Amino acid sequence: GSGNLDCIKLLLEHGANPNVASYACQLPIHRAAYEGHILALRTLIPVTTKRAIRLSGQSPLHSAADGGQAESLALLIQEGFDVNALLERHISEYYDDLRKTALFFAVSNGDVTCSELLLEAGAQTDLDPLRCILVAVRAERLELVQLLLSYGADVNCYFRVISNTVFPTALQYCLRDRIMLRLLLNSGYQAYKHV
Template identity: 50%
Template sequence: TTIGANAHSQASDSSSILLEAARGGNPDSVTLLLKYGADANIPKISGHLPIHVAADRGHLLALKMLVPVTDLAAIKWSGINPVHCAAAGAHTQCLELLIQAGFDVNFMLDQRIHKHYDDQRKSALYFAVSNGDLSSVKLLLNAGVLPNQDPVNCLQIALRMGNYELISLLLRHGANVNYFCRVNPLHFPSALQYTLKDEVMLRMLLNYGYDTERCFDCPHGDKVRLYAFEGWTSTVIKDTMFCEVITLSWLRHLSGKVVTVMPDYVDQVRICSKLKSVLQNQGLWSEIHFILSKYPSCRKLVKNTNCMLDLFYRTLFWLKA
């Protein structure tokens, strides 16, 4: 710079010298370029600014220098917030710095950005949850990020991962347990399908208001009939019932355990003929039959037992979180 180099030079993709310095993370280089007039608000063709690159690479010192010289209007025009970049890179310190500096944790990726992701993700929280990054998820939720803004629910991602701590954290901050997935439409809220093999996750959902009644809202009734449904095909069956899913050949062995847990969370349990025919071959059928036949009188006893179990599970995972 002292012999006439241009601090405003750009590469063929419009990447500035300052952006490349931010990518390298050398704070002395960033300081020198800013001193000689480098503009932190010049994007490359992709729309990324130096602050995005520093956050994505986890260069905390460089990021500190770029925060006060980056215009919010330039960030808005770019369609991506540096909070997304820090969350995507799992750089907790950078994320904390940006939150403290007042960056919007609920900034949504612009359509021209999120269309490149198959899951159409929009929020910084989605990136953190996808990474299984509990520290970043905590920072974002405590900063007021909303947990239900993405086309694919963040809770769904945590359930797929089977991460108890993430699930518990999201539920405590208002994650929607009653979302419906756009793929393979079900008559009951989609979250349940990820918990069929895990009683702990099942109880976590039920405790946070899962609409259990939808599972037993079934048109099959008591009539015995032949059922052809045996999974999803290229022609997706619309509004698939709970009984049709839980009685699939690879899931029916779980039906007794799942149905045994559910009566305490619903006012009325109506076992249709299809589900009943499978449950009767389960070892837990006598217990299920007893609960249903004596439902009003034994409900209080079952509820007290389940409440003790629920308290144990919730205390366990809150302590971990």
């Protein structure tokens, strides 16, 4: 939507329900967060119920991170939205990587600013099946890898959704990049364990 505050206020005054989700399971608060319509977001936060957000299967934080909207993200964090909220299964399954967290959206977009906001607010790095650190390594995003490591991301994690085989995932992703490989080794990557 356009985020037109006058229209939103008029609709709310005449009984529009901000707690009704679209067919895509999105509430107006999700669109406002994704598009970065801060004034609309400020208006929608107090009138959107936690129940409606829970039933939608996604947090507005996911939307803000997906849209790369740092200001929306900061406002939602300030308003007490859970930075570790997980996408419900019916939403997560739409993504091949089965992502669950707002942090994953930020990292997969290569967005250092949004990632840092989430991490500073307490986002955990290990809640997604494909760990955020592996996404950053695979995308050769050195700054994001350093940021995630500084917040305790496990460099020795594995991606086991496809197979139970223990394979050195991070090593596989960084073979083309000596700087990334050196960073991982200096950060405790246990290469000897995988040989």
